[in-house]
Amino acid sequence: xxxxxxxPSNKVTEKGKYVELRCDPISGHTALYWYRQSLGQxxxxxxxxxxxxxADDSGLPNDRFFAVRPEGSVSTLKIQRTERGxxxxxxxxxSAQEGTEAFFGQGTRLTVV
Amino acid sequence: xxxxxxxxxxxxxPEGAIVSLNCTYxxxxxxxxxxxxxxxxxxxxxxxxxxxxxxxxxxxxxAQVDKSSKYISLFIRDSQPSDSATYLCAMSAWNRDxxxxxxxxxxxxxxx
Numbered sequence: 001x002x003x004x005x006x007x008p009s010n011k012v013t014e015k016g017k018y019v020e021l022r023c024d025p026i027s028g029h030t031a032l033y034w035y036r037q038s039l040g041q042x043x044x045x046x047x048x049x050x051x052x053x054x055a056d057d058s059g060l061p062n063d064r065f066f067a068v069r070p071e072g073s074v075s076t077l078k079i080q081r082t083e084r085g086x087x088x089x090x091x092x093x094x095s096a097q098e099g100t101e102a103f104f105g106q107g108t109r110l111t112v113v
Numbered sequence: 114x115x116x117x118x119x120x121x122x123x124x125x126x127p128e129g130a131i132v133s134l135n136c137t138y139x140x141x142x143x144x145x146x147x148x149x150x151x152x153x154x155x156x157x158x159x160x161x162x163x164x165x166x167x168x169x170x171x172x173x174x175x176a177q178v179d180k181s182s183k184y185i186s187l188f189i190r191d192s193q194p195s196d197s198a199t200y201l202c203a204m205s206a207w208n209r210d211x212x213x214x215x216x217x218x219x220x221x222x223x224x225x
Contacts (some may be wrong), residue, residue: 033213040121040217041218042218043157043215044215045215101162102203102213104156104157104159
């Protein structure tokens with residue numbers, strides 16, 4: 001596609017449930033990033049993939065968060081046993097080369113009630 | 114000290130004024146510097162990026178990097194109400210395993 005696509009755009013879930021957030025990067029981009037953004041804050045780094053492997057997952061807040069990119073293209077961010085504090089906009093970005101300019105999707109707004 | 118510092122604002126200026134937005138950083142390994150614009154409830158949109166030091170101009174926007182001072186700036190000339198948004202600086206080292214680090218963003222209001 002022409003840009004980074006994220007689905008769903010909005011997700012409301014009950015506390016304790018499991019959610020999956022999907023990211024389709026720009027075709028041919030090898031680097032893929034997940035960020036989380038709370039209201040009034042800048043994007044907070046979660047995890048970064050180079051190809052299929054997670055090059056840096058130091059931003060994942062705890063073991064309830066997990067992300068995969070099995071074929072080096074689409075990525076899924078998985079959150080188990082969701083908590084109200086997980087409510088935020090989850091942003092995905094991709095870049096053609098690691099560490100260079102990244103292009104963002106519109107984000108998934110997650111609300112845990 | 115955070116890796117990237119950015120004044121959150123809000124910054125309000127009259128239409129037509131020159132706007133100056135700034136970030137400081139602590140990691141001397143940073144080589145790539147980016148500015149993003151984010152409208153409410155939208156994803157960040159890449160405005161400009163520069164590699165290493167120097168200036169880069171694109172229309173009404175100019176990005177400056179001063180690596181000796183660890184200071185970057187974005188200037189907006191002839192500001193328009195449509196420039197009202199949050200501006201995020203971002204940077205990374207040029208290294209295979211380096212992530213992009215963002216500032217908190219500066220909220221900018223251009224007053225008609």
